Amino acid sequence: MTDEPLLSFGVIADPQYADQDDDLAMNRYFRNSLNKLAEATATFESEDLSFIITLGDLIDRGWQNFEAPLEIYRRSRHEILFLAGNHDFLVEPEKVAEVRPRLGMPRGYYSFCRSGIRFLVVDGCEESLFAAGLDERIKASATERLDNLIEQGAINAKDWNAGMSQSQFVWIESELETARQKGQEVIVLGHYPLVPLTDHCLWDADVLSDLLARHAHVRAYLNGHDHRGGLGRQGDCWFVTFKGMVDTAQENAFAIVDVFADRLKIRGFGRELSRSLDR
Template sequence: MSSSVSPLFRFGIIADPQYAAIAPHAGMDRYYANSLAKVAEAIEIFNREDLSFVMTLGDVIDRSFASFDDILPVYEKLRHETLFLLGNHDFSVSSGHLSEVAERLGMPSPYYSFSRHGWRFVVLDGNEVSTFAPAEGHHHRTLAARMLAELQAKGARNAHPWNAALSDEQFAWLGDEITKATEAGEKVIVMNHYPVHPPSEHGMWDSERIVALLAAQDNVVAYLNGHDHAGNYGKAGACHFVNFKGVVDTERENAFAIVDVHADRIEIRGFGREESRTLLY
């Protein structure tokens, strides 16, 4: 199995730049301001490759709506299609800006799907039921508070206010997208900010139902996410779950990847701290 054979297509991945014009948090090894240079470096490498698109897996900023004004111009240097999904820190903005985040990132909607080369990419909004993303007084915020309290009462390891869940509507939409992909003969890659497998303190509150759905499908090949900056990997059913490392961590080392999709495998080429992996399917 030679890796020199050209892939069907390839795309770029960036996770958790968490840019802000603030001092580093040395205890967490997070260097928020340095993400401008790191994203620029990743884009230089991406621009040398023939990519279908580049996806950032959430947390473009760490805080403040004005942070978008600094980091989004860096992405304008990318010669490929630039796609985003929503992370928890992208909502660390004033309440008046909460409803504007997806639009500021140029997203068609908070969750969406698109097809490339016979593959369907299903992009989730993992923040939909949370204590921070919905508008004040929205029923999803009330539901989130109840879910969090129930998980905390059980001593669940992911019972943290910086995690969240899908609405039942979005979960049903995910199932519908997979069904449509099956009917169209498409393989599926799901993308989200939050991990769902293996279980961890960073996992979505409704991880179990998401993993059960994805693991039961023959055509769902991978689930790609950020949020847990240390990175992680697991497999359930035929689905590979890959957690990419956070750009914001460490003073100088970067972390990003190019994903080569072949007829029988996905090859992740890690740069900097990101690991390289071969996912057979």
């Protein structure tokens, strides 16, 4: 085994901060996420990280709640990246279109390269009931998709889940081909789980997981959303669901991912599990 990783990065999933009382029935300790974020980012400061990625649901709801957690991230010396989760869009309808810019995202889905690894950030909220905002066309399309899934008895036919457009799938295939031609391996980052199939999975889970598993240079798909966490494998691709930070009163949940040539090493903190995922 190679001793030095190609790169390392920090992972946080589902802080769901809000200045509101705990929801004990759901195990949601909203205000406590600020202290947990401060602990996680302080831990990351002593590490040589390429970036820190938050896998969606920085807030639970309410536009005014973005500022407090974002201020904690601003103190970090590391590059901070976000993708949007379903709860991030639970703001006033006229503010929905501003969510991604508020998180500093260049667009809903995007890619970047670090140390010869191509990262794809996918937008699982693209076609949804909550991210439509004032766009009635998107809302109608998402409603039709959800109704069809309910009629089929799909386990993930839930309004807190969502789907992706065909144009995004075309983009993903193009990015995978570009990576193949350049000899790059790929790690995909999303909000929704794909494998194993649960009630929290992306509406297009089987389509996207099949696509990723067909490409041997795709190392892993990393996500949040299902606060219970999870692990799956399809083909040579690992599917890792990170535990939700908001779920406990005190104990934290975050991770550092070390990318080696022959494995991914996940160093879990608090409730998050440590794993070694071999090629």
